[in-house]
Amino acid sequence: xxxxxxxxxxxxxxxxxxxxxxxxxxxxxxxxxxxxxxxxxxxxxxxxxxxxxxxxxxxxxxxxxxxxxxxxxxxxxxxxxxxxxxxxxxxxxxxxxxxxxxxxxxxxxxxxxxxxxxxxxxxxxxxxxxxxxxxxxxxxxxxxxxxxxxxxxxxxxxxxxxxxxxxxxxxxxxxxxxxxxxx
Numbered sequence: 234x235x236x237x238x239x240x241x242x243x244x245x246x247x248x249x250x251x252x253x254x255x256x257x258x259x260x261x262x263x264x265x266x267x268x269x270x271x272x273x274x275x276x277x278x279x280x281x282x283x284x285x286x287x288x289x290x291x292x293x294x295x296x297x298x299x300x301x302x303x304x305x306x307x308x309x310x311x312x313x314x315x316x317x318x319x320x321x322x323x324x325x326x327x328x329x330x331x332x333x334x335x336x337x338x339x340x341x342x343x344x345x346x347x348x349x350x351x352x353x354x355x356x357x358x359x360x361x362x363x364x365x366x367x368x369x370x371x372x373x374x375x376x377x378x379x380x381x382x383x384x385x386x387x388x389x390x391x392x393x394x395x396x397x398x399x400x401x402x403x404x405x406x407x408x409x410x411x412x413x414x415x416x
Contacts, residue, residue, distance in 0.1 A: 237357070240362065242364075255298070268407065281351045284321070284323070286299055287325070289322075290326040322347075344377065352378070363382065364380050368393055372400060383403055383413045383414065
């Protein structure tokens with residue numbers, strides 16, 4: 234039987250926002266994020282990161298280096314008894330970068346490809362799922378996949394909310410769970 238999920242944007246939602254995170258040691262969890270993930274784990278919901286990472290397309294990092302960053306993220310969460318069910322990445326950019334990474338794709342948010350792939354591979358019920366992100370494009374990807382969304386004020390979300398006040402909004406991931414995802 235398919236289970237619900239909470240899809241999380243990485244930068245600005247789960248980890249501190251920076252222009253381009255290119256080294257594992259730059260990674261910093263947003264305060265309370267690991268506790269929030271642990272709560273989702275306890276509820277039996279899948280916790281899946283869906284993230285655009287054009288630093289790969291731009292040649293700033295390669296996929297091996299990105300994997301090292303994600304291994305550190307998983308280790309940091311595990312140190313606080315929290316775990317992810319998957320990390321899905323779009324390494325592409327439609328107009329910047331090089332080679333096969335410079336392409337318009339169906340996985341770069343706001344397209345729903347990452348969510349649809351995760352649902353297929355992990356057996357998730359999209360209608361019973363949420364997406365939490367700090368950008369309107371995160372919520373647009375969720376809507377395109379039939380997933381409800383919450384914009385968070387961490388990262389660039391407060392600025393995005395000023396432009397689109399009709400969006401469901403929470404201060405951070407912990408508050409998003411309280412007000413929307415787990416209510």
